[in-house]
Amino acid sequence: MAPFQSAAVSSSEVAEALRGCLKWFAGVAVFSAIISVLYLSGSIYMIQVYDRVLASHSVPTLVALSLWLFATIVLQGFLDAQRLRMLARIGARFDEVLAPRIYALVAAMPLCAPTQSRTSAPVRDVDQVRGFLSSLGPTALFDIPFTPLFALIAFLLHPWLGLLVVLSGLVILGLTFLVDVLNRSISKMIAGTAVQRQNLIESTRRNAEVIVALGMDVPLTNRFQIMSNRLTDAGLRASDVVSTVGTATKMIRIGLQSASLGLGAYLAIRGEISAGSIVAASILTSRALAPIETAIVHWRSFLAARESYFRLGECLALAPEVDDRLPLPGPSRRVQLSNLVVVPPGGTSPILKGVSFEMASGDALGIIGPTGSGKSALARVLVNVWRPTRGQLKLDGASLDQWGKRLSAHIGYLPQDIELLEGTIAQNIARFSAAPDPAAIVAAGRAAGAHNLILDLPRGYDTPIGDGGIGLSGGQRQRIALARALFGDPFLVVLDEPNANLDGEGDEALERAIMSIRARGGVAVVITHRTPGLSATNLIAVLKDGQFSAFGPKSEMVRRLPTVYGSEQSPRMAERVST
Structure with a gap:
């Protein structure tokens, strides 16, 4: 030795x-x-x-x-x-x-x-x-x-x-x-x-x-x-x-x-x-x-x-081991970001520069902005994949590190790049939990509008899929990944480009999913380039160069969008968001 x-x-x-x-x-x-x-x-x-x-x-x-x-x-x-x-x-x-x-x-x-x-x-x-x-x-x-x-x-x-x-x-x-x-x-x-x-x-x-x-x-x-x-x-x-x-x-x-x-x-x-x-x-x-x-x-x-x-x-x-903390009651009231500065792992320059906002139970925030503005970085920070260099992120007043290993039970995440693991669809939706509640799996499938889609597969929820979701189309993978994000009714649900591979029916299912999150008192953050995903939100923010250039209620933002977004597509986007 x-x-x-x-x-x-x-x-x-x-x-x-x-x-x-x-x-x-x-x-x-x-x-x-x-x-x-x-x-x-x-x-x-x-x-x-x-x-x-x-x-x-x-x-x-x-x-x-x-x-x-x-x-x-x-x-x-x-x-x-x-x-x-x-x-x-x-x-x-x-x-x-x-x-x-x-x-x-x-x-x-x-x-x-x-x-x-x-x-x-x-x-x-x-x-x-x-x-x-x-x-x-x-x-x-x-x-x-x-x-x-x-x-x-x-x-x-x-x-x-x-x-x-x-x-x-x-x-x-x-x-x-x-x-x-x-x-x-x-x-x-x-x-x-x-x-x-x-x-x-x-x-x-x-x-x-x-x-x-x-x-x-x-x-x-x-x-x-x-x-x-x-x-x-x-x-x-x-x-x-x-x-x-x-x-x-x-x-x-x-x-x-x-x-x-x-x-x-x-x-x-x-x-x-x-x-x-x-x-x-x-x-x-x-x-x-x-x-x-x-x-x-x-x-x-x-x-x-x-x-x-x-x-x-x-x-x-x-990657130090996360200490097991005193269990806190599940978050149910608000999400707070204060002066968040984020430098990506391995980088030297901040990609988010002093981002601050607060969301209450039942809110859904739509975040838009040009490519490279830091939208996906913000999503990763919200779900504790990346740690902020400076500033605070709190759920019901408690910083994320105070939630310990139980934090993931209160968070749902749909990343921009969909990755499913080898196993059954039910296992993927249940996040490979040891003994998941079958009713919760079906409820997540229904909330994502994927229930009927899954039942049409050869073995339904027990259909095996390969690594990365081999055997499923892009839209099917996205809907199943959305069900995974909604499994267990997490308080904070972050959706990064959730409708990138969806058709019209999928867009409607996404809208219903966001509305269901709001109805049960959760908080949703939707990052998208496509406006159908914003129709179910009540707040909109524009992220440019790592900072919010605008943030507010959707009704107000629809009027300001053409000036704050700075794009020729803004009038058409504002029209579609308002509908």
Whole structure:
């Protein structure tokens, strides 16, 4: 565990997940200590056989020693198997603890850090750390501290034998650090390139139609090939380093083990050690170097896991977990915005500049304005997808952060880009709640004017749809997404271009939906370029350059619209809004 720690992330959620496995780590440490001591049984056996059994020609002593060695080998094998089982459970526990946060992080990172190239990497990072924790790699971390024990026993046999073990360990440790130095930059490049390639794959999947239709597949294929070649070349370089040093380490270990035999024979000839100590010294040398060799074999996966560990800490810091707050009564009175300034995630310039307004229960606000004026940004702030840089947004006098995790139950949102998830229509409308009320699902379908449309589908509300709403038309997706926004009768409903894909019947259904929100005491915000969506509103605002150039009752705004909107289409828009 120690190699993962650093002051920067020692208190992070990732470190907490590892600390939650302390009892398993303690078990691994205890078993490692016992296993290391049991490894001495081979040396003790050889000393006793050569120095006692051969001298006394005692078969019963040989049998007793052999049975004892067999018992220690069985116990050692059992403990080693249990140690590996513990490591597997440490990896599983680490994944289990972080899984909910990692999924939430994957959803939040594109919102809080859209320019990050590794927004889809946290899942792979968790897999990387879990894979290392469940492998043989950590055993070296627990076995290496016992290497001095074998060196000490070698010193007890003879100082020269102990010195040989120490020098052997230093040589192999030097090779281990050499692997670290040579592979450090390569590992970072591999991780970065792998993320970029995966992002390209995901982007290609999302935009397959445009890529094929516009002939972008050929240049993107070339781009993918370049990334793959770069990744392969870096992987080969890293593999060459590890394999070369690993082979050198194995050869050195075999050579040193043979050297210990030769040195032991020389010392035995001079009468400084017994014959049994010759073989014992060779076994001690081999065992002292074995965990270092294991560390080198798994060094590449250790480096990758270490990089993943630190990346996870950084990513989780970007989207802190929302604290569970004291439950507040559901909002029912008003929505207040005060001097709202918003800088988009990853940006430097504000897109909303001091926006303020207040809406009461039963109000519906229609927001119009030119492209790029900040309408969608305002929608994202209203539903707590983006956080304001300055200013306040309150529901019934409580800021959004005071609602905690329960805020989403009081908000309905229809984004400009409709995204439905793989599942049934009922699951999508119910926001994939664990045990939704069927009556509430049907009520939301009716409120969105989508009930009959859904019943016409092969299996009605139980009709399965693919990722992104595959199998449905644009209008069907929009109506179902509207039902999702209305599910549970949320107090604040924000609709961003809700009629972009609707026909005349859909426009009428949208109008009825907005009127139903007002009738039950909710608040609706409708952002649109098309005037039918504004006919059910009682307030209209014009947003230009991140500020409201006009805000007021619809009856008043219809008269002012031609002057404040500044467009040749304003008279016609005013006429249609008034109807």
